Amino acid sequence: MLRLTELKLPLDHPEETLHAAILARLGIAGDELLRYTVFKRSPDARRKSAIQFIYSVDVEVRDEASLLARCQGQAHIGPSPDMAYRLVARARLGLAERPVVVGFGPCGILAALVLAQMGFRPIVLERGKAVRERTQDTWGLWRKQMLNPESNVQFGEGGAGTFSDGKLFSQIKDPRFLTRKVLEEFVKAGAPEEILWINRPHIGTFRLVGMVEKMRAEIIALGGEIRFQSKVDDILIDNGQVVGIKVGEETIATRHVILAVGHSARDTFQLVHTLGIYVEPKPFAIGFRIEHPQSLIDECRYGPFAGHELLGAADYKLVYHAKNGRAVYSFCMCPGGTVVAATSEEGRVVTNGMSQYSRNERNANAGLVVNVNPEDFGATADNPLAGIDFQRHWESRAFELGGRNYFAPAQRVGDFLARRASTRLGSVEPSYKPGVTPTDLSTALPDYVIKAMREAIPQMAKQIRGYDLPDAVLTGVETRTSSPIRIRRGPDYQSLNTRGLYPGGEGAGYAGGIMSAAVDGIELAEAVALNMAESSR
Incomplete structure (x- = not known):
């Protein structure tokens, strides 16, 4: 088998176009191609007016050896790797111990x-x-x-x-x-x-x-x-x-x-x-879930092809390095999904994100999180579990801000950036169940985390237009990233x-x-x- 990579075709290409592209890449006649399977298909949306699919395919041809020799040195033609899994051992008959x-x-x-x-x-x-x-x-x-x-x-x-x-x-x-x-x-x-x-x-x-x-x-x-x-x-x-x-x-x-x-x-x-x-102890990250209309993300990522059935709901990945030395980044982005209650302890609120296979809910959500290090939460060799106490502190604070009933504290992005409490929500309806309580999230996480996030959101809006949408919603807290x-x-x-x-x-x-x-x-x-x-x- 041979593997061909970087085969680029238009988004709406007919199926037979891929077959023709394989023949052209290999320089062979149709009867020399016995069969092919798609190994990977990825969208290339760097040019929103002409989105393409990039294919890697495994092909079987009549005379593989001579074709490989002829294509030697071509970066995107080579033998397919052996991906078969092989068991490394077999249990001896009568082995009493069970793992x-x-x-x-x-x-x-x-x-x-x-x-x-x-x-x-x-x-x-x-x-x-x-x-x-x-x-x-x-x-x-x-x-x-x-x-x-x-x-x-x-x-x-x-x-x-x-x-x-x-x-x-x-x-x-x-x-x-x-x-x-x-x-x-x-x-x-x-x-x-x-x-x-x-x-x-x-x-x-x-x-x-x-x-x-x-x-x-x-x-x-x-x-x-x-x-x-x-x-x-x-x-x-x-x-x-x-x-x-x-x-x-x-x-x-x-x-x-x-x-x-x-x-x-x-x-x-x-x-x-x-x-x-x-x-x-090890570093991890804490922050909030941020929700936008999925249509906003689709439009930013896919332009006129937003909503195309072959592309589905768009996702994103963002990173920003704040002036205080903290990394702010998107985490576990869920296109067309919901924010979920993820606590496992009474009296605490934890958020996470979820999507169904269809990814057709109205909102996109992602963790917007900031790195924290062992020195931030006082972990030492003698007290390596200090990060747990740190997580619990902010989860308990979220429970308090949410109303002590497992509602999550939430704030409009516009209010968060303007340093004022939210008293109502806007056009973006939060998906978190059982519900949210509009509030001021400035005391929901450490000051250095809040400061880094306030700096990051407008900068991230330069990559995703509308990321700082005033009615976008922040829901707290995301503490269990790792x-x-x-x-x-x-x-x-x-x-x-x-x-x-x-x-x-x-x-x-x-x-x-x-x-x-x-x-x-x-x-x-x-x-x-x-x-x-x-x-x-």
């Missing part, structure tokens, strides 16, 4: 799936509920202001990524094409095949629910076990080696534990630190000072989003499998 996976979000799901595919029969412990029960509990907060601290946007089958935009792209280096393995497993579980080739693919919550259930079923069919409402109370360690897990009164003997908890498993972080497992800690691990993926503990995913500080967490889960599974295979010899 334990703690957490059933993207990292835990892929870790358990790959372990099961290799025959290691993992036991998965998830503190929350199965995805459909969890969905009902999540709606309980959104619709009735009733929070279940163990079953919500953060905790339960599928992890926090279930109630998100379902973004399936990442900027991680991926020399082994593990992201392809993830996408193929998602397609097998019911995701649309287009995620294999469209630029910046996403799925959306409703589709993710069914996919998660199918992946769970495959793990069980392969000998794995999933236990819901099974919160880990203790990690048993003997002379620096994990020997078991405690869930309530039950002890599960194991020497291999993948810790794949999400970034909100604060009590688990405390347990890990108390046990003396090496933990260090984990405030990192559970350090070595090149063998084991904790630096606790053998048999494999920390990974977002909670341990090694991922940021569905794809990077899922890839980390695969690598953790491989590390565990290789270690178990070696130990059983």
